[in-house]
Amino acid sequence: MLPEIERNNWSIVLIGSFNPAIFHPSWFLVNEVISKETAEIAEVHVVHSEVASVTLGPLRLDVQRNRFSLQTEQSPEISLLDFVLRVFGDLLPHSQITQFGINRTVYFRAPSSERRTQLGRTFAPTIPWGAFGERIEGSKGVTLGGMTNVSMREVLVEAAWSGHCEARLMPAYEIDADTGIQTHVNNHFELKDYTEGDGAMAALKVLKNEFEPRMERCEEIILAVLGHLE
Amino acid sequence: MTASALKSYGFDVDTDEQNQSVVRRLAFEELAEPSAGTRVFSRPAVATAVSPRPVSTPYTFFSDGSSLRAPSPMGLRAWKAIPTSAGKTFEWEGLVLEIQDASFSARLRNIKGAKAEYDEIAQFDLADVPPGDRDLLHPGGIFRWVIGLESRSGTRQRYSRIVFRRLPAWTSRSLKKSEKELKALVSGIQWIKNDATSTG
Numbered sequence: 555m556l557p558e559i560e561r562n563n564w565s566i567v568l569i570g571s572f573n574p575a576i577f578h579p580s581w582f583l584v585n586e587v588i589s590k591e592t593a594e595i596a597e598v599h600v601v602h603s604e605v606a607s608v609t610l611g612p613l614r615l616d617v618q619r620n621r622f623s624l625q626t627e628q629s630p631e632i633s634l635l636d637f638v639l640r641v642f643g644d645l646l647p648h649s650q651i652t653q654f655g656i657n658r659t660v661y662f663r664a665p666s667s668e669r670r671t672q673l674g675r676t677f678a679p680t681i682p683w684g685a686f687g688e689r690i691e692g693s694k695g696v697t698l699g700g701m702t703n704v705s706m707r708e709v710l711v712e713a714a715w716s717g718h719c720e721a722r723l724m725p726a727y728e729i730d731a732d733t734g735i736q737t738h739v740n741n742h743f744e745l746k747d748y749t750e751g752d753g754a755m756a757a758l759k760v761l762k763n764e765f766e767p768r769m770e771r772c773e774e775i776i777l778a779v780l781g782h783l784e
Numbered sequence: 785m786t787a788s789a790l791k792s793y794g795f796d797v798d799t800d801e802q803n804q805s806v807v808r809r810l811a812f813e814e815l816a817e818p819s820a821g822t823r824v825f826s827r828p829a830v831a832t833a834v835s836p837r838p839v840s841t842p843y844t845f846f847s848d849g850s851s852l853r854a855p856s857p858m859g860l861r862a863w864k865a866i867p868t869s870a871g872k873t874f875e876w877e878g879l880v881l882e883i884q885d886a887s888f889s890a891r892l893r894n895i896k897g898a899k900a901e902y903d904e905i906a907q908f909d910l911a912d913v914p915p916g917d918r919d920l921l922h923p924g925g926i927f928r929w930v931i932g933l934e935s936r937s938g939t940r941q942r943y944s945r946i947v948f949r950r951l952p953a954w955t956s957r958s959l960k961k962s963e964k965e966l967k968a969l970v971s972g973i974q975w976i977k978n979d980a981t982s983t984g
Contacts (some may be wrong), residue, residue: 560935561868587950589916612867627868629945630875630895632927636949643952728860 556780560729561661564769565625566634568757569640569671570651574606574617582610588642613637631658635765642754652758656741656765658772664783667732670725671780674701677723715760717743719768721775737779739772865937873932878906878946880925886910887935888921892929912946920948 579596582588588596592611599607606617612628624634642649664670678701680687690699701723708719719741726734743764745756874897878890891905906929913921920927927948934943 558871560870562870564869589914591914591916627866628934629869629873629932630947631928632928632949633947637954640950718803728863 555784557659557662557664557783559662559776561627561659562605562629563625563627563657563659564631564634565623565657565659566761566765567624567655567657568622568638568651569620569653569655570622570649570754570757572617572619572622572649574619575603577601577606577608577615578606578615578678579610582633582641585645587645591715596746631769632766636688637759639758639762639778643716643758647755648753649753650750651745651754653744654757654761655743656668656761656772657739658769658776659736659738660776661726661729661734661736662780663730663733664735669783670733670735671698671700673735674725676782677701677704693768694722713746714756715743717741719775721779723779731748734778737776739775741768741771772775805838819978831929867934867936869932870935870940871933872897875930876904876971878927878929880921880923880927881905883910883921884924888913890927895928897932908946912944913948914946917948920950926951 570691578601579588579593579598582596583590583593588610595611597609599609601608604619607613608615612626613633615623616623624635624637643649664673675691680691680700683690693699703722703724705720705722706722710717710719719739722738722740724736726736728734729736741764743757743760745752745760748756787940797984874935875895876892876898878892881889881891887907887909889905892906894900908929910918910921917927925948927946929944929946931942931944
């Protein structure tokens, strides 16, 4: 049986040029991006010309001048895509978006501390590390060592964009100091031949087409990692 | 998703005259005996994420793959208090068909979790639709129906959630534009007459 995922996080991150000062819940409400009920429970952490951070129901928005990040920990994650398409497709189509990421992070536990260590040894064997690896292999108790962070990258190239899919595996002390594991997948897209006049639409078209396939790819990678703990 | 699993979430599957699967909500009295540690709802629990105090997630991931551990003023407890989907999730995309007095019907397409490769018809209570989404409830309206487990501060509860999609207007504009371009293309075709007497 596969370990159960205990926490989920999905996010879309846009890189470009933004004006954080406008991203107030009232602006979203007036433009019908969110409902009146969501606006009533929204929390404004900060809205400033340099940075904005608001919670809109299940969505968390963090904006800086060159970065727009929207994340959620609740299904359906398609809400992220709809929100971004609505904001930048309908309301702010002239925003410059040159790169974006479609990301997923999951947290789960290994059945035991030993199984987590074994997982680390699978993804980062100690043998190639010579004497250093031997010492790690022989470590135990409070001096137990091993993998702290491993990443793998698949390079992606298409006509309109280039990018990569990068998966990262590391311990998750927030879940459990001895058994917690985190897997993060970043799908990065960079537009080719982008000019200032292109606005947001070039990125949005790719985002719209790639969001669900990339989320399926995240699921495939996560299941491959979980499979080692079955 | 098996019928018994659906039942534990408060739903059942019947077959209509057209031999199509019809998902119906169980009355509270029909709900299966909950197993220890689970809660069964007679109507869907619409979960809203209400963070009592400002929180930051432990990590901020940049699109280029780098990450930054963001300051977390309220720490681990606040992070764990954020409701999060856990375990297996079942998700369908629904298309509203008809609206009656206190319910509406929808055609469901499996997105994840269920094994059915065919569409299903389901009946939902109007009360299942969050008040904020009622204006999106009309024939042709699109929503996502998600059922699963939600974890918050170490406790778990089952949920059933309907979220109507607030789709951008530009997608319908672009569809109309494409239709217009196609019509112009078709009308611009000069058809060659088929001359029955030609021998060439």
